[in-house]
Amino acid sequence: MESAQTLVTRIAALEQENIELRAAAANAEREAKAAAYQESRTIFETIFESSRLGNKIINSDLTIIEANMAMITLLGYAAKSDLIGKKITDYAPENRREDWVVLQEKLWQNRTPYFSLETCLTKADGTIVWCHVTSILFSDHGETLGYTIIEDVTEQHNLRVQKEQFISVASHELKTPITSVKAISQLLSRQLTVGTPVSEVLFKLLQDSDRQVTKLVRLVDDLLSTTKLEQGQLSLNKSVFVLSDITDAIFNHLQIDDKHRLVFRGEQNISLFGDVHKIEQVLVNLVNNAVKYAPLSQEIVIQVEQVKGFAKISVIDGGPGIPLESVPKLFDRYYRLEQNRYTAGLGLGLYISAEIIARHGGDISVESIPGRGSNFWFTLPVRDA
Numbered sequence: 064m065e066s067a068q069t070l071v072t073r074i075a076a077l078e079q080e081n082i083e084l085r086a087a088a089a090n091a092e093r094e095a096k097a098a099a100y101q102e103s104r105t106i107f108e109t110i111f112e113s114s115r116l117g118n119k120i121i122n123s124d125l126t127i128i129e130a131n132m133a134m135i136t137l138l139g140y141a142a143k144s145d146l147i148g149k150k151i152t153d154y155a156p157e158n159r160r161e162d163w164v165v166l167q168e169k170l171w172q173n174r175t176p177y178f179s180l181e182t183c184l185t186k187a188d189g190t191i192v193w194c195h196v197t198s199i200l201f202s203d204h205g206e207t208l209g210y211t212i213i214e215d216v217t218e219q220h221n222l223r224v225q226k227e228q229f230i231s232v233a234s235h236e237l238k239t240p241i242t243s244v245k246a247i248s249q250l251l252s253r254q255l256t257v258g259t260p261v262s263e264v265l266f267k268l269l270q271d272s273d274r275q276v277t278k279l280v281r282l283v284d285d286l287l288s289t290t291k292l293e294q295g296q297l298s299l300n301k302s303v304f305v306l307s308d309i310t311d312a313i314f315n316h317l318q319i320d321d322k323h324r325l326v327f328r329g330e331q332n333i334s335l336f337g338d339v340h341k342i343e344q345v346l347v348n349l350v351n352n353a354v355k356y357a358p359l360s361q362e363i364v365i366q367v368e369q370v371k372g373f374a375k376i377s378v379i380d381g382g383p384g385i386p387l388e389s390v391p392k393l394f395d396r397y398y399r400l401e402q403n404r405y406t407a408g409l410g411l412g413l414y415i416s417a418e419i420i421a422r423h424g425g426d427i428s429v430e431s432i433p434g435r436g437s438n439f440w441f442t443l444p445v446r447d448a
Contacts, residue, residue: 111129111131112131112132114131114133114212115133116133116212116213116214117130117131117133117134117137117138117194117212117213117214117215118130118131118133118134118210118211118212118213119131119134119146119151119211119213120208120209120210120211121151121208121209121211122206122208122209123167123171123207123209124150124167125150125151125152125163125167126148126149126150127146127147127148127149127150127151128147128148128208129147130143130146130147134146134213137184137186137192137194137213137215138154138184138186138187138192139186139187139188139190140187145187151163151184152164154184154185155182155183155184155185156183156184156185156191159182159183162180162182163182165180166178166180166196166198166209170198170200170209171200171207171209174200175200176199176200177197177198177199178197178198179195179196179197179198180195180196181193181194181195181196181216181220182194182196184213191217192215192217193215193216193217193219193220193221194213194214194215194216195213195214195216196211196212196213197211197212197214198210198211198212238280238283241276241279241280241283242280244276245276245280248272248276284344288344288411288415297418297419297422299337299338299341299419299422299423300338300340301336301337301338301423302336302337302338302339303334303335303336303446304334304335304336304337304339305331305332305333305334305335306330306331306332306333306334306335306367306374306376307331307332308339309339309342309343309346310327310331310346310365313325313343313346313347313350322358322361323354323360323361323362323363324361324362324363325350325362325363325365326362326363326364326365327364327365327366327367328364328365328366328367329366329367329368330367330369331367333367333369333374333445334445334446335374335443335444335445336443336444336445336446337423337443337444338419338423341419341423342419342423342443344415344416344419345416345419345420345427345441346365346376346378348412348413348415348416349378349416349439349441350363350365350378351412352378352412352413352439353378353379353380353382353437353439356380356382356383356437357380357381357382357383357436357437358382359381359382360380360381360382360436361381362380362381363378363379363380364377364378364379364380365377365378365379366379369445370442372444372445372446373425373442373443373444373445374442374443374444374445375440375441375442376440376441376442376443377438377439377440378438378439378440379436379437379438380436380437381435381436382436382437383433383434383436384431384432384433384434384435384436384437385429385431385433385437386433387431387433390429390431393413393429394413394414394416394417394427395410395414396410396411396414397410397411397414398410398413398414416441420441420442420443423443423444424444425441425442425443425444426441426442427439427440427441427442428440428441
C-alpha cells in the first residue's frame with residue numbers, strides 16, 4: 064500500500080495540474096474573447112468606413128474622435144485630421160449650435176439611448192448643408208461615446224421651404240377674396256330672412272354657400288398656422304380672459320343644426336391666462352370635429368374643471384369613438400383616419416391645436432372608447448405662473 068507521504072505528494076501534483084489546466088483554460092478563453100473582439104472591431108471598421116452616409120464618433124463634450132471619409136466629404140474637407148480632435152459645434156452655424164447642446168443633454172445627461180434631429184452644418188467653403196442626425200450611446204473601455212450617422216437632406220429641406228413659402232403666399236392670397244365673399248354672404252343672409260319674398264331654394268343655397276365659405280376660411284387658417292409653426296413665427300398674445308368670452312362667441316363659428324345641441328357644464332366664468340384667439344381656435348376645432356365625426360350624437364358637451372392651478376376643458380361626444388391603434392397618431396401633422404367619415408379636412412387641426420396648447424404650458428389628449436364616444440381635452444393655466 065502507498066504511504067501517507069506518497070498520497071500527499073500525488074494529491075499536491077494533481078492540484079498543481081488542476082491549477083495549470085484552469086490557467087490554460089482561462090488563457091484560451093481570453094484569447095478567444097480577444098479574437099472575437101478583434102473580429103467584431105474589424106467588421107465595425109469595415110461598415111464604418113464603407114458607409115455612404117457620414118459617420119462619426121463623439122465623446123460627452125462633443126469632440127470628434129473618429130469620422131469616416133463620407134463625413135469628411137460631406138463637410139468638404141480632404142483628410143480626417145480636419146475633423147478629428149475638434150468639436151462638432153465648430154462646424155455648426157452660430158444660430159444652430161443649440162441643437163447639438165440639446166443632443167448632448169439628451170444623450171449624456173438624460174441618458175436617452177437614441178436621439179434624432181434635423182440641423183445644419185457649415186462646409187469648408189462656407190456653404191450650408193442640412194442634415195438629419197441620428198445618435199446612439201455605446202460603451203467603449205469604460206467610456207460612454209456617441210455614434211452618429213449624418214445624412215445630407217439639403218435638397219429635401221429646400222423643397223420643404225419652397226413648399227411652405229408657396230403655401231404661405233397662396234394662403235394669404237386666398238384669404239382676402241374669401242373674407243370678402245363671406246362678408247357678402249353674411250350681408251345677404253341678414254337681408255334674406257325667412258319672411259323675405261324669395262324662393263326657399265335660393266335661401267337654402269345662400270346658407271349652403273355660407274357654410275362652404277366658412278370651411279374654406281378654416282382650411283386657409285390651418286395652412287397659415289402650420290406654416291407659421293414650421294417657421295417658428297406663431298406668436299402668442301397672452302392675457303387674462305374669462306372662458307365664457309370664448310363659449311359665447313363659439314356659436315358664431317359653428318354650424319350647429321337641429322341634429323346637435325351644445326351643452327356647457329362647469330364654471331364658465333373661470334379666469335385663464337393665454338392667447339384668447341388661439342384658444343378659441345382650439346375649442347372651435349374640437350367642437351367642429353365632434354359635430355363632423357359624431358353625426359348621431361345629439362349632445363356635444365363642453366365641460367370645465369379646475370385641477371391644481373389649471374383649467375381642464377373637455378369636448379365630449381357620444382359618437383362612434385376612435386380605433387385604439389389610431390389614438391397615438393391623432394395629433395400628428397396631416398394624419399387622418401382611413402375611414403370615409405373621417406376623411407374631410409387636411410389633417411392639420413389637431414396638430415395645430417396641440418402646438419398651441421403646448422406653447423401655453425398645457426396638455427392636450429383624448430380618451431375614446433370605440434362605440435361609446437370620445438373626450439378631447441386640454442388644460443390651461445388659471446393664472447400667469
